[in-house]
Amino acid sequence: MTAHPGRGSLPTAETAVGAGVAATLRNDRRFQLQRARRFGAWYVAEHRLRVMRSYVSTVLIGAVGTPLLYLFAMGVGLGALVSANLGPHAVDGVSYLQFVAPALLCTAAVTVASEEFTYPVMLGFKWNPTFLGISSSPITPGQIIDGMVISVVVRLVASSVVYWLFMQLFGATPSGTAFLGVLIATLVGLAFGAPIMAYVATIQTDSGQIAMLMRFVLLPLTLFSGTFFPLSSMPIYLQWIGWLSPIWHGTQLARIVSYGAQVPPWLIVVHVLYLFVLFVPGWLLARRIAKRRLYT
Incomplete structure (x- = not known):
C-alpha cells in the first residue's frame, strides 16, 4: 500500500508549533520575572498609592486643613500677641509667623511619616498580610520596603508643597530659597519614619506600642525641638x-x-x-528585618 504523502508530516508540524508556543511562554515568563526584579519596588509603591485612594479624603483634609489651622492659629493668632509685646522682629530677627512656619512644615512632614510608617506597615505584615503574598512573587522583601519608602516620599512631597503654598499665602517665607523647605521637610519625615518602620516591622502583636510611640515620642519631640520657641530658651x-x-x-x-x-x-x-544617619540605617535595617520575617 502507498502511504499518504502528507500524513507523516502532521505530527512534526504540530510538535513544532507546540514547541514554539512553549518557547514564547518561557520567554514571556522570563521577561515578566526580569521586570519584577527590576521594577518590584515601583510596583509596591503603586500598590500603596492605590491603597491611599481609600482614605484620600483624610489625606486631602490633612494636607489643606493642617497648614491652614496651624499657620492661622500659631502664626497669626499667637504671632499677633508676640509681635504686640516684642515688636515685628520678635524672634530670631523675624516675625513670629516667619519663625514658626518652617518648624510647622517639618512637624507636619513628621506627622505624615508617622502615619504611613506605622499602621500600614503593621497591616502589611500582620493584620492583612499583603507583604507575605507579595514576597511569594519575584518581588523581594527589600523591594517591599523600598516601595513603602517611595510611596511615602510621594505623599511627603505633595503634602509639603501644599504646606509651602500656604506659607507663601500667609507671607511666612521672605527668602527666595524657601521652596527648598519642601525637600528638607521630606528628609525630616524619612529620618523620623525609617527607624519607626524598622521597629514596627518587628512587632508581632500590637499591644499599644504604636499609640505609645505617638504619645511619648512624637509629641515630646514636637514640643521640645525648638518648634514654637528657640531651643536656647529652654533649660540646658x-x-x-x-x-x-x-x-x-x-x-x-x-x-x-x-x-x-x-x-x-x-x-x-x-x-x-x-538626618541621613537616621534615615539610611533605619531604612536598611527595615529591609533586613522584612527579609528575616517574610522568608522564615
Missing part, C-alpha cells in the same frame, strides 16, 4: 531632647532657607548628616 537639662530630635535639625535647616537664619556652616553639615 532639656535641650538635649532637641539635639536628638530630627525635627530640630530639620527645622534649623528650613529656617535657613526660609528667612536666612544665622547658623555656622559646620552646624549645617551636622544637621544634614544627622
Whole structure:
C-alpha cells in the first residue's frame, strides 16, 4: 500500500508549533520575572498609592486643613500677641509667623511619616498580610520596603508643597530659597519614619506600642525641638531632647532657607548628616528585618 504523502508530516508540524508556543511562554515568563526584579519596588509603591485612594479624603483634609489651622492659629493668632509685646522682629530677627512656619512644615512632614510608617506597615505584615503574598512573587522583601519608602516620599512631597503654598499665602517665607523647605521637610519625615518602620516591622502583636510611640515620642519631640520657641530658651537639662530630635535639625535647616537664619556652616553639615544617619540605617535595617520575617 502507498502511504499518504502528507500524513507523516502532521505530527512534526504540530510538535513544532507546540514547541514554539512553549518557547514564547518561557520567554514571556522570563521577561515578566526580569521586570519584577527590576521594577518590584515601583510596583509596591503603586500598590500603596492605590491603597491611599481609600482614605484620600483624610489625606486631602490633612494636607489643606493642617497648614491652614496651624499657620492661622500659631502664626497669626499667637504671632499677633508676640509681635504686640516684642515688636515685628520678635524672634530670631523675624516675625513670629516667619519663625514658626518652617518648624510647622517639618512637624507636619513628621506627622505624615508617622502615619504611613506605622499602621500600614503593621497591616502589611500582620493584620492583612499583603507583604507575605507579595514576597511569594519575584518581588523581594527589600523591594517591599523600598516601595513603602517611595510611596511615602510621594505623599511627603505633595503634602509639603501644599504646606509651602500656604506659607507663601500667609507671607511666612521672605527668602527666595524657601521652596527648598519642601525637600528638607521630606528628609525630616524619612529620618523620623525609617527607624519607626524598622521597629514596627518587628512587632508581632500590637499591644499599644504604636499609640505609645505617638504619645511619648512624637509629641515630646514636637514640643521640645525648638518648634514654637528657640531651643536656647529652654533649660540646658532639656535641650538635649532637641539635639536628638530630627525635627530640630530639620527645622534649623528650613529656617535657613526660609528667612536666612544665622547658623555656622559646620552646624549645617551636622544637621544634614544627622538626618541621613537616621534615615539610611533605619531604612536598611527595615529591609533586613522584612527579609528575616517574610522568608522564615
